[in-house]
Amino acid sequence: MLHIYCPHCAEYREEDEFHCAGQAHIARPLDPEACSDQEWGEYLFFRKNPRGLHHELWVHAAGCRKFFNMTRDTQSYEIKEVYKIGEQPSVVAE
Amino acid sequence: MQKYSGFGLFKHSLSHHENWQRVWRNPTPKKKYDVIIIGGGGHGLATAYYLAKEHGITNVAVLEKGHLGGGNACRNTTIVRSNYLWDESAALYEHSMQLWEGLAQELNYNVMFSQRGCYHTCHTLQDMRSNERLVAANRLQGIDNEMVDAEQLQKEIPTMDCSKNARYPIMGASVQRRAGNARHDAVAWGFARAADALGVDLIQNCEVIDMEISDGKITGVKTKQYGVLKADRVGCVVAGNSGVLAKMAGFELPVESHPLQALVSEPIKPFLDTVVMSNHVHGYMSQSDKGDLVIGAGIDGWVGYGQRGSYGIIEHTIQAIVEMFPCTSRVRMNRQWGGIVDACPDASPIISETPIKNLFFNCGWGTGGFKGTPGSGNLFAHTLADGKPHPIAEPFSIQRFHTGALIDEHGAAGVAH
Numbered sequence: 001m002l003h004i005y006c007p008h009c010a011e012y013r014e015e016d017e018f019h020c021a022g023q024a025h026i027a028r029p030l031d032p033e034a035c036s037d038q039e040w041g042e043y044l045f046f047r048k049n050p051r052g053l054h055h056e057l058w059v060h061a062a063g064c065r066k067f068f069n070m071t072r073d074t075q076s077y078e079i080k081e082v083y084k085i086g087e088q089p090s091v092v093a094e
Numbered sequence: 095m096q097k098y099s100g101f102g103l104f105k106h107s108l109s110h111h112e113n114w115q116r117v118w119r120n121p122t123p124k125k126k127y128d129v130i131i132i133g134g135g136g137h138g139l140a141t142a143y144y145l146a147k148e149h150g151i152t153n154v155a156v157l158e159k160g161h162l163g164g165g166n167a168c169r170n171t172t173i174v175r176s177n178y179l180w181d182e183s184a185a186l187y188e189h190s191m192q193l194w195e196g197l198a199q200e201l202n203y204n205v206m207f208s209q210r211g212c213y214h215t216c217h218t219l220q221d222m223r224s225n226e227r228l229v230a231a232n233r234l235q236g237i238d239n240e241m242v243d244a245e246q247l248q249k250e251i252p253t254m255d256c257s258k259n260a261r262y263p264i265m266g267a268s269v270q271r272r273a274g275n276a277r278h279d280a281v282a283w284g285f286a287r288a289a290d291a292l293g294v295d296l297i298q299n300c301e302v303i304d305m306e307i308s309d310g311k312i313t314g315v316k317t318k319q320y321g322v323l324k325a326d327r328v329g330c331v332v333a334g335n336s337g338v339l340a341k342m343a344g345f346e347l348p349v350e351s352h353p354l355q356a357l358v359s360e361p362i363k364p365f366l367d368t369v370v371m372s373n374h375v376h377g378y379m380s381q382s383d384k385g386d387l388v389i390g391a392g393i394d395g396w397v398g399y400g401q402r403g404s405y406g407i408i409e410h411t412i413q414a415i416v417e418m419f420p421c422t423s424r425v426r427m428n429r430q431w432g433g434i435v436d437a438c439p440d441a442s443p444i445i446s447e448t449p450i451k452n453l454f455f456n457c458g459w460g461t462g463g464f465k466g467t468p469g470s471g472n473l474f475a476h477t478l479a480d481g482k483p484h485p486i487a488e489p490f491s492i493q494r495f496h497t498g499a500l501i502d503e504h505g506a507a508g509v510a511h
Contacts, residue, residue: 014406015404015406016406037496041497042346044105050337051335051338053401056397091146
């Protein structure tokens with residue numbers, strides 16, 4: 001069970017209150033119409049799936065309902081840090 | 095290979111069962127193989143078996159980093175069914191189902207395949223409609239599936255609460271009567287034994303740490319224990335670790351690895367002679383021959399490789415089971431575990447060529463890999479032997495994530511997704 005610090009509420013809460021929304025820092029193509037099938041497919045479906053550090057987008061669904069980012073180890077499940085949308089991580093996955 | 099039979103059992107009892115032949119050899123790998131299969135789980139071993147049997151390719155090695163059948167092959171809830179929605183999936187899972195039906199005879203190994211039926215319960219009008227649609231689709235595909243109403247369901251499964259008093263009353267169910275379950279370990283062991291008898295080298299405790307690739311073509315793999323092993327073709331069948339191997343080969347897969355949990359209770363007297371799944375209250379259960387209730391949960395929503403998940407998921411699943419079977423509320427749970435499933439965005443597997451020549455991937459089975467074991471092996475063997483996919487496997491190419499021809503099975507894949 002993950003014990004997660006919400007950077008908006010500034011509190012530790014149980015994982016049950018949160019929902020993981022997948023990989024963080026995915027930029028939507030600025031001009032989707034100009035994308036090739038290859039590029040659009042990669043944007044929609046291809047995700048980093050590391051065994052190790054991973055940047056994720058989470059939402060405090062049963063709390064403040066705000067989104068934030070998390071850097072987490074997918075092997076040990078250790079949470080390295082949480083940071084707000086728009087901020088950059090200080091611990092960077094390779 | 096020593097043939098197993100009732101007479102053999104009697105004969106060996108005379109010598110106190112001390113002279114049974116070893117089930118498979120434990121060879122040191124050769125430097126060069128025609129085909130190397132990475133991953134010694136059910137799918138990998140089935141692939142090796144069908145390569146040797148149907149395609150006459152016996153210079154094959156299966157590399158397994160742990161022991162045979164020690165990953166998801168021994169972590170699943172052993173359900174076998176073929177009632178998927180789309181024609182592509184129906185063909186794939188039905189192909190597998192038909193292989194299951196003759197598997198114990200073919201392998202001369204009791205895989206304890208029991209066609210005890212599998213019910214999908216419906217708790218809402220929308221559930222009823224989608225299951226009726228599924229039944230209609232299956233009928234057109236020539237696959238057995240039928241609807242039963244709540245009254246009939248109560249007769250068929252007396253221990254389930256089909257009354258109107260339930261929090262989410264059951265309105266009916268679809269049932270595939272040819273579905274059922276099998277003994278998970280026996281499937282891996284049976285395939286391993288049969289493949290070994292045909293000359294396949296099963297190499298355990300052999301971890302692949304890199305791929306030998308030159309000019310966009312794979313020539314072998316680098317292992318931790320035995321150095322470089324050369325191969326003309328390489329097939330990866332490593333479930334949750336597919337992404338890690340793809341990274342070694344320098345490409346990404348549309349796959350995310352999640353922990354999927356299951357649990358078993360203490361053994362109790364016979365109480366459920368079929369498989370029950372509920373997409374709505376979110377749980378599924380069967381009873382093993384040993385008597386324990388085998389209960390499956392959903393995946394944890396985040397990427398994880400730790401073979402364990404969160405407690406909240408189990409709690410949620412147990413709520414669902416007690417909701418459907420109130421009489422189980424005081425049954426104690428014995429063990430709980432997690433396996434790493436590689437889920438695709440459309441809940442269908444990938445059996446495909448890759449950007450690297452002569453390297454093939456069979457992955458993305460997500461939460462439904464067990465039922466696919468013989469079919470997956472059979473089709474992947476074809477792909478490895480011919481260098482191009484079998485017609486049934488063709489729609490499951492990795493290309494579909496670029497062309498958009500997805501095979502969306504989130505509905506039929508059921509509870510776990």
